[in-house]
Amino acid sequence: MNKRFGDRFWIGFGVGTAALLVGACLYWASPYAATWDEVDFSLALERYDVLAMQPHFPGYPYFVLGGMAVHAFIANPAKALSILNVLVLFSAAFPIVLLLARHMPRPAALWAALSVLSSSYVLLASARPMSDGAALGVLWWYMWAVERAHRQKTWKAQLLPAAFFSVLMGIRLSYAPFGAALLFLWHEDWNRHRRFGRVAASVLAAALFQLIWVAAAARTEGGLFSFFQLGWAFVHGHFSDWGGTAAASPLPFSERVQRFLIDNFLWTGIACQNAWLLAAYAAIGAIAWRAGRFRLPRALVVSALLYAVWALLAQNIEKPRHLLPLIHFTLFYVWGRFFASPRPWGAALAAAAVLLQAAVGIGQLREQVVTPPAVYQLADDLRDKRQPFVVYTWEETRVFDYLRVPFPHKEVLHFSFFLQDKENYRHAAIYMTNHVIEGFKAQGIDVSRHVRKVKTYRSSLLADPVYGTITLYEWVDGAVR
Structure with a gap:
C-alpha cells in the first residue's frame, strides 16, 4: 500500500x-x-x-x-x-x-x-x-x-x-x-x-x-x-x-x-x-x-x-x-x-x-x-539618430530587413567593396559593427586605428553566442586606402 x-x-x-x-x-x-x-x-x-x-x-x-x-x-x-x-x-x-x-x-x-x-x-x-x-x-x-x-x-x-x-x-x-x-x-x-x-x-x-x-x-x-x-x-x-x-x-x-x-x-x-x-x-x-x-x-x-x-x-x-x-x-x-x-x-x-x-x-x-537581442537594441538606437548615416554589417542586415528599419544598411564582406561603396556617403556618418571589422582583419586588413567605438550591445550569449554581443563603431578616417 x-x-x-x-x-x-x-x-x-x-x-x-x-x-x-x-x-x-x-x-x-x-x-x-x-x-x-x-x-x-x-x-x-x-x-x-x-x-x-x-x-x-x-x-x-x-x-x-x-x-x-x-x-x-x-x-x-x-x-x-x-x-x-x-x-x-x-x-x-x-x-x-x-x-x-x-x-x-x-x-x-x-x-x-x-x-x-x-x-x-x-x-x-x-x-x-x-x-x-x-x-x-x-x-x-x-x-x-x-x-x-x-x-x-x-x-x-x-x-x-x-x-x-x-x-x-x-x-x-x-x-x-x-x-x-x-x-x-x-x-x-x-x-x-x-x-x-x-x-x-x-x-x-x-x-x-x-x-x-x-x-x-x-x-x-x-x-x-x-x-x-x-x-x-x-x-x-x-x-x-x-x-x-x-x-x-x-x-x-x-x-x-x-x-x-x-x-x-x-x-x-x-x-x-x-x-x-x-x-x-x-x-x-x-x-x-x-x-x-x-x-x-x-x-x-x-x-x-x-x-x-x-x-x-x-x-x-x-x-x-x-x-x-x-x-x-x-x-x-x-x-x-x-x-x-x-x-x-x-x-x-x-x-x-x-x-x-x-x-x-x-x-x-x-x-x-x-533583454532584447543585441541586434534589436542596435536597431532601436540607430532609429533615433537624426544625422544622415549608413551602417555596414554582416548578418545583422538580414535582421534589419526583417525589422523594416528606416535607415540605410548594407552587408559588406570584403574591404575593397567597402572602400568603393563608402564614397557614396561622403556627407553621412559611416558606422560598422565589430563583425565587419573582424571580417576585415581575417582578410589581413587592420582598421582599428581608423574607427571609434560608439557603443556595445549585449544580450544572452547562451542563446546567441555569435551575435549576443555587438559593438558599433564609427569610421573616422576617410583617407585610408
Missing part, C-alpha cells in the same frame, strides 16, 4: 512538474528573430520561397507547415515557431518513457524522461524560432519507432520509423546521420529472412516517404532540377565559406575538438554554463556509473556517434545548439543507469535535479525574452 501510494505521489508530482515546465517554456518562448536563420524561418510563415531564403535550402516544409498552423493563433511568427518547438519537444516525453519503461518501473521512467527533457541548455536552445526543438522531439519518436520495429520483427513495423525519418528530414536535414538506424533494421531483416525483395521494398518505402517533402519543396522552385541546383549552391557555400565547418574554419583541429567536447558539450550543453549544475551532474554521473547496468540501443549509439563526427566536422563550432541530440542521449544514458537499480531516494534526487535544471533553464529563458 505504501509503495503504491509512493508511486502515485511521484507520478503525480512528476506530471505536475512537467506541466509547470511546459507552461513556463511556452510563456517565455522567444518572440525574436535575431539571427539570419531565424529570420529565414519567420519570413517563411508569411511567404514560402526557398530561392529567397524563406527559409533556406532545403525548405524544411514540415517545420514551416507546423509553424503556419501555430501562426494562425499566434500573430508573431517568431513566437509561433518557438511555441511549436516547445510543444513538439515535450511530446518526446512519451517515446522516452516507453523506451525506459522496459528497464525500470513507470514512475522511475517518468522521472528519468523529465530529467532529460528539463535539460537547461536544451530548453533555452529549443524555445527559439529555429527547427532544433521540433527536430529533437521527432528524433525521439523516430528512435522509439526503430526500437519498436526491432522488437516486432515484421516488415510493416519498418514503415513507421521510415515515416518518422522523413518527417525528421523535413524539419532538420542535418540530422541525416541518424538514418543509420534504418540501416540496422534493414540489415537485421536481411539476416533473418535473406529475401532481397523485402529489403528493397523497405528501402523504396523510405525513399517514397522522403519524396513527399522533397517534391513539395521542389514544386515551389520550378521542379526537382532547379531545386537540386539551389541545393548544390547552398551546400558548396556551407562547406567552403560561411558554414563554420572544419574545412572553412581557420581554427586548428585540436582546438576545435577541445571546444567541441569541453566548451560546447560539457560546459554549455550539460551544465548550461552553471557551476552548480556541473557539480550536480558530476555527482549524479558518479552514482550512475556505479549503479546497475543499462545499455543503450545499438542503433542509437552508432547513429549518435556518426552524428557527433558530423557535428564536429560539418557544423559551425561557434553554435553549441548543434549538439542537442548528443546532450539528450547522454542524459538519457546517465539517468537510465541511475534508475537501473531501484533505490528509495532515487526519485527525490531526480526531482532535485529537475528543479535545479528547470530553475536555471527558465531563468535563461526569461532573460532572453526580457
Whole structure:
C-alpha cells in the first residue's frame, strides 16, 4: 500500500512538474528573430520561397507547415515557431518513457524522461524560432519507432520509423546521420529472412516517404532540377565559406575538438554554463556509473556517434545548439543507469535535479525574452539618430530587413567593396559593427586605428553566442586606402 501510494505521489508530482515546465517554456518562448536563420524561418510563415531564403535550402516544409498552423493563433511568427518547438519537444516525453519503461518501473521512467527533457541548455536552445526543438522531439519518436520495429520483427513495423525519418528530414536535414538506424533494421531483416525483395521494398518505402517533402519543396522552385541546383549552391557555400565547418574554419583541429567536447558539450550543453549544475551532474554521473547496468540501443549509439563526427566536422563550432541530440542521449544514458537499480531516494534526487535544471533553464529563458537581442537594441538606437548615416554589417542586415528599419544598411564582406561603396556617403556618418571589422582583419586588413567605438550591445550569449554581443563603431578616417 505504501509503495503504491509512493508511486502515485511521484507520478503525480512528476506530471505536475512537467506541466509547470511546459507552461513556463511556452510563456517565455522567444518572440525574436535575431539571427539570419531565424529570420529565414519567420519570413517563411508569411511567404514560402526557398530561392529567397524563406527559409533556406532545403525548405524544411514540415517545420514551416507546423509553424503556419501555430501562426494562425499566434500573430508573431517568431513566437509561433518557438511555441511549436516547445510543444513538439515535450511530446518526446512519451517515446522516452516507453523506451525506459522496459528497464525500470513507470514512475522511475517518468522521472528519468523529465530529467532529460528539463535539460537547461536544451530548453533555452529549443524555445527559439529555429527547427532544433521540433527536430529533437521527432528524433525521439523516430528512435522509439526503430526500437519498436526491432522488437516486432515484421516488415510493416519498418514503415513507421521510415515515416518518422522523413518527417525528421523535413524539419532538420542535418540530422541525416541518424538514418543509420534504418540501416540496422534493414540489415537485421536481411539476416533473418535473406529475401532481397523485402529489403528493397523497405528501402523504396523510405525513399517514397522522403519524396513527399522533397517534391513539395521542389514544386515551389520550378521542379526537382532547379531545386537540386539551389541545393548544390547552398551546400558548396556551407562547406567552403560561411558554414563554420572544419574545412572553412581557420581554427586548428585540436582546438576545435577541445571546444567541441569541453566548451560546447560539457560546459554549455550539460551544465548550461552553471557551476552548480556541473557539480550536480558530476555527482549524479558518479552514482550512475556505479549503479546497475543499462545499455543503450545499438542503433542509437552508432547513429549518435556518426552524428557527433558530423557535428564536429560539418557544423559551425561557434553554435553549441548543434549538439542537442548528443546532450539528450547522454542524459538519457546517465539517468537510465541511475534508475537501473531501484533505490528509495532515487526519485527525490531526480526531482532535485529537475528543479535545479528547470530553475536555471527558465531563468535563461526569461532573460532572453526580457533583454532584447543585441541586434534589436542596435536597431532601436540607430532609429533615433537624426544625422544622415549608413551602417555596414554582416548578418545583422538580414535582421534589419526583417525589422523594416528606416535607415540605410548594407552587408559588406570584403574591404575593397567597402572602400568603393563608402564614397557614396561622403556627407553621412559611416558606422560598422565589430563583425565587419573582424571580417576585415581575417582578410589581413587592420582598421582599428581608423574607427571609434560608439557603443556595445549585449544580450544572452547562451542563446546567441555569435551575435549576443555587438559593438558599433564609427569610421573616422576617410583617407585610408
